[in-house]
Each structure stands twice: as C-alpha cells, then as structure tokens.
Amino acid sequence: MNIIPLAPRGFCKGVYLALKLAKDTAKQNPDEQITILGQLVHNRYVSLALEYHNIKTLHNPSLSKEQLLEQIDGGIVIFTAHGISESIKQKALAKGLRIVDATCSDVSRTHTLIEEKLSMGYHVLYIGKNNHPESMAIVENFPSVTLMEIKDEIPDLIEPLFVTNQTTLSKREMEKTIQNILDKYPEASISNDLCSATTLRQQAVEQVHADGLIVVGDPSSNNTLMLASIGHVHGYPWIQRIESVEQLDVSYLKENMSIAVTAGASTPAYLTNQVIEYLNNYDVNHPQPLPTVDITKILE
C-alpha cells in the first residue's frame, strides 16, 4: 500500500499554546483545583490526558458556559482556545476564581476586529456554527451581531455591512458564501478569518488523489468534520473518519491501494502517527491486530 501522510499534522499553534498554558498552570499550582470550562480543544483523548496533570474538564454540550461556571466552586478556571465572553470572565472573577485565558490569538483577532467595526457604525454579520463555543463567545460579547450558518440564506441586513467568520469552516463553502453576500451587498466589507491551520489542512486534502482518505479526529471537532466533507467533495472513493487507530475499519484495505491520512488541528500527533505506522506495516494477507491507545502519550 502507498500511505500518503498529509501535512500539516499535529496540534495547531493555538491548541499547542492552550495545552502548554494548562500544563504550566497545573505545575505552578499543584495544590489548586484547576477546571477547564468546556473542552480545552475538541478531542476527548486530550481531556483524558489532562486529568493526568490534575486538570479537570467540565464539559456538557447541553449546558451553556454560564451554567457550567455555576458548578465551579473554587480554584483556577481555564477558558478554552475557542474564546470567551467578557460577561463570563466577570462572573468567574465575581465568584472569586482565578482565571487563565487560553483563547487562540486568531480568535482574539476576530473579537478585536468586530469591536472596531461596530464602533465605526458597521452592522456585523458573523458566519459560524450555532452553538459552537467560538460563535457563542462572539454573540455573547456582541449581541448586535447577526449570526448566520454557512448554508443559510443571506439575511436582509442594514448597511454598512462588515462580514467575518468562525476560523474552522470549509474554505470552499466560505468563498461561495462570500460571493453570495457580495452579490446581495456589493459594498460589504469582508474579512475572511479562516485560520491558516484550517486552510492548509483543507488544501492538502484537495491536492492529493488517492484511493482512500482517513481523517483522524474527534467527532465534535469542526476542523476534522470539514476535512472529511472536503474529501467527499474532492471525490476520494472512500473516506473513514476515526478518533484513533482503534476504530480503523481494515475491511477497506487492499493491496496496492493509495491512502491519504490527515488529521484535525486538535488531534494529537501521537494518534495520527499510530494510524500511519499501522498502515505502513499492514500486510493484507496477515493483518495484525489493531493497537490500543496509550493515554500517557497523548500530550507528548
């Protein structure tokens, strides 16, 4: 088999820095209770590995950040790479919690941009996933912003209009949506804020032709889901989206086939490397058993 590992892989800079901040906080405060408000990044293996560092993840998709915050009664609270609203920060401080903000600089940049444009009199249209923590922080911080999902019809809005977006959407769909917005509002000011970690991974998927594509990542990671959906549009004959090598379906594997392997920006390199290594050593006539994940290696 010809295995094609696509680059970039491993944590993006925002995830890498968020994890470093969390681990450093735990090392410097060994006696404090440390809680992450939501998943630091969308990967359950990372949450499990953080428990080893005495860092608890408070995650429940059916509860808002405010409701989750009510469950923290002391210590240090870490805000995730997806960004946080000022009101949640103030509520945490009012509860006497120490706060550590791991918001990615690319996400912070969008918050700053929106603030500037609102003060200049623009109406802001934000394209993002409803209920995704990145979109929710924007809407909570700036209630006058209109949130639109990427496939929604372009709403009727007042001008002047400023348009920006969540960092991890599909590059192709974003370009199409921007064109639709410009058809309706030719004067709109646009800032396409997909981050480079997202666009480079998507481009890599589109640049390769292979018999199959394996996408390693958590089912809740938008970045990961986008890679699989771009693979479908690009025309890979089959695609497997797996959390780790443990979920690999070997019934698809045939001799002489080519398989591209990619991973979301929140997928630990260890998990992707395990898949690549297994495939590189795979013998169709004598398939080896699938390896298991060693949680202690996730943050290496």
Ligand code: SF4
């Ligand atoms: S995916 Fe992009 S926006 Fe999100 S943490 Fe990584 S670099 Fe930052």
